[in-house]
Amino acid sequence: MDNPSDQARFDELIHAPLRLRICASLAPVQWADFSLLKQNLGVADSVLSKHIKQLADAEYVRVERFAKRGHSHLRVSLTEAGRTAYVGHVAALREITAGEG
Known part of the structure; x- marks a missing residue:
């Protein structure tokens, strides 16, 4: 897996803008408090809850x-599966934007 394209995998679930932002917010930390995520993303409780549930159902977040x-x-x-999916999705986006995908 030394080649970034080995990890690149576009993920429809993560691609939704808010879910991508949630994953990006969680990637550099071990845990994030719901209220801090809500504040940083500028969304209502119900909106954030809905997207977190979708990620949790896919076992991408705990x-x-x-x-x-x-x-x-x-x-x-982020779970290990979620982190892998997020890293792969970002790699796929980089390939697409570089004109390689």
């Missing part, structure tokens, strides 16, 4: 609920 100071919180992370 969702964890926990209590902190008596309040319920939700955090999200």
Whole structure:
């Protein structure tokens, strides 16, 4: 897999603009708090929840609920499969934009 095109794979699920932005936000971190994602992406709870559910159903993200100071919180992370799909999708986009795809 030394050749980037070995990893390149266009992913319809990730390609949707908000889901791509979610994956891009999660890629550099271990976990992201739902409220921080919502704020950074500038979307409503329901919109973010819908897209996270689609990614979770595909096992691209892991969702964890926990209590902190008596309040319920939700955090999200990319799974190994999600990270692989995201990296492959970005590689495919690079090939397409470079005129190689």
